[in-house]
Amino acid sequence: MKWRGFVSLVSILILLVQPTAADETCMSPYMAKIVGQEDYVYIWTLGLEGVGDGEDKLVTVDVNPASDTYGTVIHSISMGGRNEAHHSGLTDDRRFLWASGLDTSKIFIFDIHSDPAAPRLHRTIDDFVEKTGGIVGPHTNYALPGRMLITGLSNNRDHGGRTGMAEYTNSGDFITSVWMPTDDNLQGATKSGNFADGYGYDARALPRRNVLVTSSFTGWNNYMMNLGKLMGDAEAMKRFGNTVVIWDLHARTPKKVLDVPGAPLEIRCAWGSRSNYCFTTTALTSKVWLIYEDDTGEWQAKAVADIGDASKIPLPVDISISADDNHLWVNTWNDGKVRLFDISDPFAPEQIMEEKIGEQVNMVSQSWDGDRVYFTSSLLANWDKTSGSSENDLQYFKLYKWDGKSLAPEFNLDFIELGLGAPHQMRFGAHALYGGGTAQSPSGLATPPAH
Amino acid sequence: MGAPHDHEPPVVLAPGYSPLAFVPPKTGSYSLPSMGLAADGEVLDSDGKRLRLHDVIGDKPTVLSFIFTSCDDVNGCPLATYVMRSVHDALESDSGTAGKARLVSFSFDPVFDTPEVIAAYGAQFRAQDADWQFLTTDGARNLDPILEAYGQWVIRDYDDAGNYRGTMSHILRVFLIDRDRQIRNIYSTSFLHADTVANDIRTLLLEENPPAAVFGL
Numbered sequence: 001m002k003w004r005g006f007v008s009l010v011s012i013l014i015l016l017v018q019p020t021a022a023d024e025t026c027m028s029p030y031m032a033k034i035v036g037q038e039d040y041v042y043i044w045t046l047g048l049e050g051v052g053d054g055e056d057k058l059v060t061v062d063v064n065p066a067s068d069t070y071g072t073v074i075h076s077i078s079m080g081g082r083n084e085a086h087h088s089g090l091t092d093d094r095r096f097l098w099a100s101g102l103d104t105s106k107i108f109i110f111d112i113h114s115d116p117a118a119p120r121l122h123r124t125i126d127d128f129v130e131k132t133g134g135i136v137g138p139h140t141n142y143a144l145p146g147r148m149l150i151t152g153l154s155n156n157r158d159h160g161g162r163t164g165m166a167e168y169t170n171s172g173d174f175i176t177s178v179w180m181p182t183d184d185n186l187q188g189a190t191k192s193g194n195f196a197d198g199y200g201y202d203a204r205a206l207p208r209r210n211v212l213v214t215s216s217f218t219g220w221n222n223y224m225m226n227l228g229k230l231m232g233d234a235e236a237m238k239r240f241g242n243t244v245v246i247w248d249l250h251a252r253t254p255k256k257v258l259d260v261p262g263a264p265l266e267i268r269c270a271w272g273s274r275s276n277y278c279f280t281t282t283a284l285t286s287k288v289w290l291i292y293e294d295d296t297g298e299w300q301a302k303a304v305a306d307i308g309d310a311s312k313i314p315l316p317v318d319i320s321i322s323a324d325d326n327h328l329w330v331n332t333w334n335d336g337k338v339r340l341f342d343i344s345d346p347f348a349p350e351q352i353m354e355e356k357i358g359e360q361v362n363m364v365s366q367s368w369d370g371d372r373v374y375f376t377s378s379l380l381a382n383w384d385k386t387s388g389s390s391e392n393d394l395q396y397f398k399l400y401k402w403d404g405k406s407l408a409p410e411f412n413l414d415f416i417e418l419g420l421g422a423p424h425q426m427r428f429g430a431h432a433l434y435g436g437g438t439a440q441s442p443s444g445l446a447t448p449p450a451h
Numbered sequence: 452m453g454a455p456h457d458h459e460p461p462v463v464l465a466p467g468y469s470p471l472a473f474v475p476p477k478t479g480s481y482s483l484p485s486m487g488l489a490a491d492g493e494v495l496d497s498d499g500k501r502l503r504l505h506d507v508i509g510d511k512p513t514v515l516s517f518i519f520t521s522c523d524d525v526n527g528c529p530l531a532t533y534v535m536r537s538v539h540d541a542l543e544s545d546s547g548t549a550g551k552a553r554l555v556s557f558s559f560d561p562v563f564d565t566p567e568v569i570a571a572y573g574a575q576f577r578a579q580d581a582d583w584q585f586l587t588t589d590g591a592r593n594l595d596p597i598l599e600a601y602g603q604w605v606i607r608d609y610d611d612a613g614n615y616r617g618t619m620s621h622i623l624r625v626f627l628i629d630r631d632r633q634i635r636n637i638y639s640t641s642f643l644h645a646d647t648v649a650n651d652i653r654t655l656l657l658e659e660n661p662p663a664a665v666f667g668l
Contacts, residue, residue, distance in 0.1 A: 060564040092639060093604065093622045113604075146602060146624055146637030147486060169486050170602055176484040207641040208466050210473040250647060275643030442598035443559055443592035444607035444619065 039064045040074075040116055040429035041129050043287050043397055044088040044099040045421045046297075046378050049266020052419030053078050056085035058099060058110055058119055059420055060429075061397060061413065063374075071411040073418060075118045079108060084224070084381055088425045089141030091148060091170045094123060094433050097298065098148055099425070100138035102380075103224060105129050107138055107150070108303055116429045123172045129156050132166040132177040136220055140202050146170055147435065151200045151308070154219035161199040161219035161239055167252075178216070181245060184389040189245070193259030199241035204267040205249050206277060211299070212249040213278050215264040227383040240284060244291055246299040258301040260289050267291070268321040268328070270346070275325055277346050286310035288330065290346050305349040307339060308332055311423075317379060318363045322370050331361045338364060338407075355407050356398055359388035363428045366402075373400045373407065378422030395422045465526040467534045471646040478650055479657040483635040489515070489628045490600030493593045494557070494586045497570035504557075504597065507584050508628050512655045513553045514538060514648060515626040518562035520572040520617060526640050527623050536576050537645030539583065542652065551583070552652045556584040559598055559605050560619070561588045565661065601626065616650045629655050 041063050060075035077090040081103020090097055095113040100106070107125040114120065128138055128150075137153030152163035159279075164179035180188040182198035189196075199216035206213070217223070218240045222230055230236055242261040245254050251445060262285030269278035277292035286303040307330055308314035314332035321328050321343075328341045328349065338361060340353040363376045375398045378384050388394055395415040400407040415423050435444070466472065482504055491505040508515065522528035535554045542548040556573065558564035564572075564587045573585035588594040598604065603624060608616040625643055627636040636651050638644075 093602065095604065145639035145642055146626075167484075173487060175486055176482075210471050210475070248476055248481075251476035253476070253481060316512075440604075440606060441591060442595045442604050443591050444605045445562070446595060 025323050026228075033434060034368075034428055034430045036102065036430075036432070037064055037066075038372075038428040038430050039067070039432075041096055041365075041374060041397070042088070042110075042112065042119060042427045042429055043376060043423045044085050044425045044427075045423045046085045046381055047069065047079075047082040048395075048416070048421045051416055051421050054421075055079050055081055056083050058088075058097070058108075058420065059366065059397075059415075059423065060119060062117075063372075063399065071413070073413065073420070074191065076420065077110075077119060077121060078119075082381070086424055087139055087141060088427055090143060090427055092143040092145055093170070095430075096170065097427055098141035098150075100141060102137040102139065102151070102153060102220070105136050105138055106441060107172075107361070112429055113434045116431050116434065120167055125172055127167070128166070128377055131174040132164065135164045135166055135177060137163070137223070138166075139200070139217075142205070144205070147175060149203055151203045151214065153223065154221075158186035159220040161197065161222075161241060162215070163198065163200040163219070165200065165203065165214070176252075178252055180216075181257055186257070187254050190256045192256055195242040195259050195261070196243055196257045197243050199243065201265055202239065202267045202280075203444070204269045206269050206276065206278070207249065208251045208273070209276055209293065211293075212252070213267050213269065214245045214249035215260070215267050215280055216243045216249065217263055217265060217283075218246075221361075223380055224382060227380075244280060244289075244301055246291075256299055258291065258299065260291075260301050261285060262287070262290060264316060267321050268319055270321065270325040272321060272325050275346075279319060279328055279343070279346070280319065281307060281316035281319055281330060283315050286316055286332075287317075287377050288328070288341065289348050292346070302347070304347055305341060305351070308335065308337070317361075320364045320366050320373075322366070323368050327370075329358070329366065329373065331364050331365045331375070333362050336361045338375070339371075352408070357398065358393040359384050360394065363424060363426055365428070369427075370402060372410075373402050374398065374426055375400070375422040376426060378424045384422055397423050397426075458651070463529045465640045465643065467530050467640075467644045471644050475647055475650045478653040480662075481654065481655060483627070483651060485629075485633040485635060486636055486637065487536070489539065489626065489632045489634050490597060492588075492597035492600070493565050494588055494597075497566050497585045497587075499566035504586070505632060505650075507553065507555055507586070509630060509632045511551055511582075512554050512631065512652050513555055513628045514539050514652070515555045515557060515601075515628055517557050517559055517598070517624065518567055519558050520564050521560070521617070522619070530640065530643060531623060531625055532576055534645050535583070536578070536650065538648045538652070539581050540576060541645055541649040543578070543581075545640055548649075548653060548656060550582065551656055552582070556579070556583070556585050558585070558587040559594060559603060559621070561590050561594055627651050627655070631660065 043059040055078040057078040062069040084103035088099035097110040109123040110119040111122040134156040135152035140151040142149040149427040166177040167175040182199040201215040201217035240263040246256040262282035264280040315334040317333045397413045399410040516531040518528035570583040577583045606620040625638045
């Protein structure tokens with residue numbers, strides 16, 4: 001086919017290509033996708049004193065209904081200590097899972113492709129603070145093409161909230177770091193309101209708009225403090241983030257600092273080809289915020305909904321956007337509830353459902369088709385509740401089926417009873433991503449499947 | 452933004468086929484930090500001559516793409532080839548950049564993509580006199596170390612009897628490599644566009660030849 005003919009064929013195909021299905025909805029747009037049923041959920045779990053070996057661990061749960069071990073823990077690998085296990089993320093090819101610790105700033109890289117049912121530790125990054133020039137508390141592990149973007153929460157100078165982001169190759173070698181814009185160093189960004197605090201938390205990319213969006217939480221001094229003590233410390237409570245930063249994704253330069261007061265946490269961007277917006281929620285002010293590109297091409301932030309009664313401090317934490325951009329699951333840690341918002345009009349979200357999941361609830365992950373919704377409980381070691389009305393509903397991994405109207409419980413794993421700890425970030429795994437379970441060489445030629 | 456309930460399903464056609472939907476950062480206004488040394492290995496060119504991969508990278512900015520010629524995924528290898536040709540055309544239209552970059556399309560299917568096959572494939576897309584190399588290998592022994600070094604894992608599809616179906620899956624990655632053989636950017640489907648690749652090449656060229664300082668009197 002000659003070049004001109006190729007161009008004509010592509011023009012036709014643009015009209016004919018059908019959308020594909022994919023897996024959970026909150027991942028990086030650069031990542032490989034799972035089509036169909038996930039086989040495993042990898043749960044990055046915080047070690048608890050007196051629970052099992054007390055160590056942070058990566059727990060693998062079989063979640064394929066066709067499996068004999070469905071709904072059970074089939075593998076666990078302990079880290080030899082506690083790091084404040086928090087978030088994890090997959091490389092773009094989903095061959096490795098990066099899991100980080102907010103206290104030690106270690107990053108553990110797991111090989112999940114050699115045997116998806118039994119991850120193994122591939123490499124440990126233990127010089128993150130040194131390499132990055134002082135970033136502490138690696139939080140989000142986000143896939144970019146051939147590399148990982150790691151957001152920080154703190155710094156090694158004062159352990160406050162000023163922080164930055166770092167990039168590593170997929171194999172775990174440091175590339176570069178950049179600090180969040182501050183009042184005294186905006187780095188060329190426009191400060192649109194009252195704040196330029198330099199805090200960080202989550203990051204999400206919209207490649208077709210060349211935009212990276214980051215949010216802001218608090219520093220090591222606060223997130224490692226006992227929650228009751230923290231809430232009684234008026235000065236400490238002032239040191240929470242109030243910003244969302246819009247970055248030039250390609251250049252990794254900050255363009256605009258938006259005021260989003262009250263600690264905006266997780267960011268989830270819409271998937272639609274003309275949907276130039278993302279959502280976040282504010283932990284301290286209990287609101288849904290829309291971060292959007294207006295008609296002039298400027299990025300703006302607007303509070304668009306309340307989450308529960310803010311005076312009761314429900315504390316919104318993880319959120320999950322549906323694949324069709326019409327729904328947003330919002331967990332509130334303190335009351336243990338999930339709320340579902342209709343966001344088909346992103347400027348006017350409407351709560352349509354709420355359900356109590358446990359004593360506390362943090363993370364929510366859904367399958368791409370939305371039929372399966374998973375929850376875990378742990379937020380931070382020194383913040384998590386240790387008692388409640390139901391002692392066996394404190395630290396759990398739960399699966400619910402969603403039929404579009406109601407959540408039906410499918411299974412519940414009590415992580416304390418199982419001697420595992422406090423479960424946090426979930427990531428999906430599937431044999432189909434790696435050739436259906438048969439190990440192949442890089443070219444797929446040297447080791448054909450055994451029959 | 453779209454009216455409520457007027458949402459369309461996610462579109463998967465790669466952005467590289469359409470006009471760039473944003474203004475790229477100004478050439479030279481940003482950095483492209485090194486991601487490490489681009490790996491070497493033994494390859495075959497489209498004449499069947501044995502050479503090293505480092506023989507074709509390291510003397511000018513190079514765009515390296517891993518493909519297989521029988522790929523029918525419009526957002527896979529055809530996208531990479533389309534973008535590579537578009538990059539060539541963009542650079543050649545500017546006398547300041549014409550001839551100053553190289554394209555390399557590297558096949559990871561040595562069974563089908565013999566030197567003859569890739570020569571015929573390249574002839575369809577390579578503009579006359581373009582510095583665009585089409586490479587293959589003689590088999591897994593030389594191919595696997597290269598693929599592993601570049602993080603290119605290919606899943607071949609087999610039927611239940613163990614017969615190869617003729618189809619493969621892989622993550623599309625295109626690499627920008629500088630004169631020191633350092634990887635300076637990696638593009639995947641969502642980010643691969645001729646305008647951004649060409650912009651990055653111009654940024655590398657500017658890095659090598661910064662504008663002369665002007666001293667006021």
